[in-house]
Amino acid sequence: MTTIQTMPKLSLFPVTAEVNEKGHLSLGGCDTVALAEEFSTPLYVFDELSLRNRCAEFKTEFGNRYPDTTVAYSAKAFMNKALLLIIQEEGLGLDVVSGGELAIARSVNFPMDRVYFPGNNKSAEELEMALQCGVGRIVVDNLHELNMLREIAGERCTNILLRLSPGIDPHTHRYNATGIVDSKFGLTASTWDEAVATAMSTPNLNPVGLHFHLGSGIFEIEPYQKAIDVMLEFAAAMRQKYGFELSELDIGGGFGIQYTLEAEPPLISAFAELITSEITGKCRELKLLLPKLIIEPGRAIVGRAGVALYRAGVVKAIPGIRCYVSVDGGMGDNIRHALYGAKHEAVVANKVMEKEDGKVTISGKFCEPGDVLIRDINLPPVTAGDIIAIADCGAYCLPMASNYNASLRPAVVLAREGKVRLIRRRETLEDLTQRDLL
Numbered sequence: 001m002t003t004i005q006t007m008p009k010l011s012l013f014p015v016t017a018e019v020n021e022k023g024h025l026s027l028g029g030c031d032t033v034a035l036a037e038e039f040s041t042p043l044y045v046f047d048e049l050s051l052r053n054r055c056a057e058f059k060t061e062f063g064n065r066y067p068d069t070t071v072a073y074s075a076k077a078f079m080n081k082a083l084l085l086i087i088q089e090e091g092l093g094l095d096v097v098s099g100g101e102l103a104i105a106r107s108v109n110f111p112m113d114r115v116y117f118p119g120n121n122k123s124a125e126e127l128e129m130a131l132q133c134g135v136g137r138i139v140v141d142n143l144h145e146l147n148m149l150r151e152i153a154g155e156r157c158t159n160i161l162l163r164l165s166p167g168i169d170p171h172t173h174r175y176n177a178t179g180i181v182d183s184k185f186g187l188t189a190s191t192w193d194e195a196v197a198t199a200m201s202t203p204n205l206n207p208v209g210l211h212f213h214l215g216s217g218i219f220e221i222e223p224y225q226k227a228i229d230v231m232l233e234f235a236a237a238m239r240q241k242y243g244f245e246l247s248e249l250d251i252g253g254g255f256g257i258q259y260t261l262e263a264e265p266p267l268i269s270a271f272a273e274l275i276t277s278e279i280t281g282k283c284r285e286l287k288l289l290l291p292k293l294i295i296e297p298g299r300a301i302v303g304r305a306g307v308a309l310y311r312a313g314v315v316k317a318i319p320g321i322r323c324y325v326s327v328d329g330g331m332g333d334n335i336r337h338a339l340y341g342a343k344h345e346a347v348v349a350n351k352v353m354e355k356e357d358g359k360v361t362i363s364g365k366f367c368e369p370g371d372v373l374i375r376d377i378n379l380p381p382v383t384a385g386d387i388i389a390i391a392d393c394g395a396y397c398l399p400m401a402s403n404y405n406a407s408l409r410p411a412v413v414l415a416r417e418g419k420v421r422l423i424r425r426r427e428t429l430e431d432l433t434q435r436d437l438l
């Protein structure tokens, strides 16, 4: 079996990635070329062990360093009923941002007291639904929502977190920076005081803590430390002014993962060490009791666990310019490159050990010139019928998938110890016409 030592690219794939005796990429003990045959392509393969390992890693690294921690998986990264059952089994909470995500969580009886509900423009219906479900915490994003919730809650008393926009740049792609001043998310600094005062004087609202979320794909720890200081200093000021007690601090998600061999993010243990010591130190300085800590990782839980398999079709070499390898999926199932110029690594699953012989661009089958999955990647010679396996497709690919060009959204399978389970069926042509009315 070939491992990471002989093939560094494999380190970007799930922990169970190997090259089997046929020279094929294997995930969770399953031959990916056989999976592509059996379930067709595009196919998203999730490795169960990688998922469970990451859940455990977050729980252990933060939990061992801090007295009271909840890891709430951020469902927007990828949501599926089977996945939610794993998340639940691993003892994580859940962060949902819409009535739709909440409905899916409810459909598998996810424990509602472990659900957190942020979102910058929740509707009255979504707030009512959250109240009826008894979600653990509604994360109030703005004064408008605070007033709406006060009205809707009526006799029901609700525990809330206030999401503050800390005005800190996490140095990620600008589309992924949510905690900067120029952001639609969270209470602007000038409204923080009013939000606390209003919530504290409203009998049916119980502000138990503060929330921030800096952005996604973050490779630096310092922005978290800065934001924690801002939150705790504000909490101390509000204790002084209104008697506000900070029982919970939710620092959002955003922990970056490694998409390429060149760009390595800090380990979860490093995030955990510096974040928890910042909270502990600052609380000591400000004489605050240690709040319960909530973290909301999404990408860092599912990103590496998911691999996308495509079948190569047309190979178009433009002499002196570029060679396009078009596959049977593309921006319809993974818009990340088209949207943010995101980078991924890939192998040819049926030729993993063959020598790379130059750069190709992996393009999709959608009618957009920007429909590219990977630009300029070194691969062995690719011919029609080969299976391209793209690493780190577990997060923010399928949740943003569309039916553009009336394409069918892919199937998803879960692999573990040589067994595979279909956890989402491929869409059918019937699915495409079902909602249209004449």
Ligand SMILES: Cc1ncc(COP(=O)(O)O)c(C=O)c1O
Pocket (backbone or CB within 6 Å): 074, 076, 077, 095, 118, 178, 213, 215, 216, 217, 252, 253, 254, 255, 296, 297, 298, 299, 300, 395
């Ligand atoms: C409020 C909130 N929490 C958590 C996350 C998860 O972020 P990530 O997947 O980068 O960990 C997001 C994503 O944007 C978010 O908006």
